[in-house]
Each structure stands twice: as C-alpha cells, then as structure tokens.
Amino acid sequence: MNNLILEVNDVAVAFGGVKAVNGATMSVEVGSVTSVIGPNGAGKTTLFNLISGATKPDSGTILFQGFEIQKLLPHKIAGRGIVRTFQGAKVIKRLSVIDNLMLGAQNNPGDNLINFFNPRARNAFEKQARERAMALLKQVGIERFANDYAGILSGGQRKLLDLARALMAEPVMLLLDEPFAGVNPTLVEKLLEVLHDLRTEHHLTFLLVEHDLETVMNISDRVVVMAEGRVIADGLPNSIYENQAVVDAYLGTRKLKS
Ligand SMILES: Nc1ncnc2c1ncn2[C@@H]1O[C@H](COP(=O)(O)OP(=O)(O)O)[C@@H](O)[C@H]1O
Numbered sequence: 641m642n643n644l645i646l647e648v649n650d651v652a653v654a655f656g657g658v659k660a661v662n663g664a665t666m667s668v669e670v671g672s673v674t675s676v677i678g679p680n681g682a683g684k685t686t687l688f689n690l691i692s693g694a695t696k697p698d699s700g701t702i703l704f705q706g707f708e709i710q711k712l713l714p715h716k717i718a719g720r721g722i723v724r725t726f727q728g729a730k731v732i733k734r735l736s737v738i739d740n741l742m743l744g745a746q747n748n749p750g751d752n753l754i755n756f757f758n759p760r761a762r763n764a765f766e767k768q769a770r771e772r773a774m775a776l777l778k779q780v781g782i783e784r785f786a787n788d789y790a791g792i793l794s795g796g797q798r799k800l801l802d803l804a805r806a807l808m809a810e811p812v813m814l815l816l817d818e819p820f821a822g823v824n825p826t827l828v829e830k831l832l833e834v835l836h837d838l839r840t841e842h843h844l845t846f847l848l849v850e851h852d853l854e855t856v857m858n859i860s861d862r863v864v865v866m867a868e869g870r871v872i873a874d875g876l877p878n879s880i881y882e883n884q885a886v887v888d889a890y891l892g893t894r895k896l897k898s
C-alpha cells in the first residue's frame with residue numbers, strides 16, 4: 641500500500657463527439673489538498689463526475705484506497721467515503737436547512753425494509769442524525785438558520801450548507817467543485833477555517849476544482865492542471881507557474897484577460 645488515496649489512470653469519456661476527458665492520469669495523496677485547475681471546458685467537472693461515479697468512463701481505471709471504483713454506482717462510491725459538493729451548491733430551497741442535512745445522512749434504517757417495521761431503530765437513528773446535523777451546522781457557522789427554509793440563505797451560506805451536507809455522509813475524501821466561487825470574502829475566510837479544521841482534526845483528504853489561483857496556491861499541496869481533457873501538469877503549486885505548457889494553455893490566456 642502506498643500513500644495514494646486516489647489513482648486515476650488514463651481515463652477517458654466522450655459525449656457524442658466531444659472528448660470531455662481524454663486520457664487523464666493523476667493521483668491524490670492521503671491527507672493532502674489537491675487542486676485541479678484549467679480553462680473552461682478542460683474537463684474538470686467531468687473528472688469529478690467520473691470519480692464520484694455519476695459518469696462512467698469509456699476506458700481507464702479509478703482506484704480509491706487501492707480498489708477499482710470506476711464501475712461502481714455513485715451511492716456505493718459515496719459509501720466508500722468519496723463525497724462531493726456541487727459547483728452550484730445543490731440545496732433544496734423549500735426544505736429547512738436542517739432537513740437538507742438529514743437527506744445527507746447515510747445508512748438510514750428507514751431505507752431498509754426490515755428496520756422499516758422497527759420504529760425504535762428509526763427514531764434512534766433520526767435523533768442521532770439530527771444531533772449530528774446540528775453539530776455540523778454549528779461547525780460551518782450557520783446553526784442559527786437550522787429551522788429556516790434553505791431558500792433564504794445567501795450563495796455563500798448555501799455553499800456552507802452544501803459542505804455540511806457532504807460531511808453528514810462521513811467522507812474520507814471530499815470533492816469540492818468551485819467551493820469559493822461567488823462567496824463573499826468573510827465567508828471565504830470561514831470556509832477556509834472549516835477546511836483547515838477538517839483536515840487537521842478529521843484527517844480528510846481534499847480534491848478541489850477552483851478558479852481563484854491565489855486561493856489555490858495558498859491552500860494546495862499539489863496542483864493538477866487540465867486542458868482539453870488531459871492532465872498537462874502536476875506538481876507543487878509554485879512549479880505550475882514555471883511550466884511552459886501551463887502558461888500557454890491557461891495562465892497566458894488568463895493574464896491577457898486581466
Ligand atoms: N453531459 C455532457 N454532454 C455533452 N458534453 C459535455 C457534457 N459534460 C461536459 N461536456 C463537454 O465536455 C467538455 C468538458 O466539460 P467540463 O468537464 O464541464 O469542463 P470544466 O469543468 O473544466 O469547465 C466541455 O467541452 C463540455 O461542453
């Protein structure tokens with residue numbers, strides 16, 4: 641066993657004629673923060689969909705803790721500990737904040753036919769899940785909204801809720817798709833603080849897609865650069881700036897824009 645928690649080997653998937661991911665290879669070390677960057681359309685979100693099982697690869701393998709997962713259904717992959725948040729922070733607006741979290745609870749005995757007829761097991765589970773949900777809301781700093789509709793939350797607060805929802809499933813590795821996009825600076829600070837605690841206290845591993853390069857450089861142990869469905873560079877944050885292929889494919893166009 642090595643210290644790689646995730647290994648993506650030569651993975652490809654095409655939609656119609658579009659090769660969204662076209663032979664991508666990358667890995668993530670246990671306990672690290674690894675960021676995937678790259679221009680729009682590079683295949684970053686598709687890579688996340690492949691890792692979480694929402695999309696099946698046409699070829700290649702994905703290993704999590706040494707096991708091949710590329711053929712598993714999404715809930716089986718989540719059960720192994722890979723949990724994701726969404727680019728648009730998926731919350732159900734007409735449900736209370738705490739009930740949004742209750743949906744993220746796993747192994748609900750209510751889903752199991754035998755336990756379905758055992759109200760005691762169900763109630764005990766409910767109570768435990770609710771306590772856990774409140775603790776997580778507190779951890780991300782939105783417990784005061786627990787009984788409000790999720791629809792009243794700001795964009796940044798929804799991201800915090802989406803993060804808490806992901807934590808309900810007790811992840812080993814979190815996939816965060818643009819966690820800082822559209823979040824005001826105060827909430828970015830909060831989010832960074834929560835991520836830091838999760839890492840140091842709960843030893844979670846993070847894989848994230850993020851556009852804000854300054855944040856990426858600050859928080860990442862490794863940076864993976866994608867362009868046109870491939871991984872074109874992979875290394876320490878500072879090494880990325882010195883990579884000519886990266887400057888050409890990504891940083892160059894970014895600099896021209898600003
Ligand atoms: N479900 C889909 N159907 C068709 N094309 C898709 C689908 N998902 C992604 N693509 C295409 O695949 C490419 C990579 O998209 P995406 O993974 O969303 O990139 P990124 O997240 O890096 O911006 C884009 O050209 C996109 O239009």
Ligand SMILES: [Mg+2]
Nearest residue numbers: 684685686727
């Ligand atoms: Mg994307």
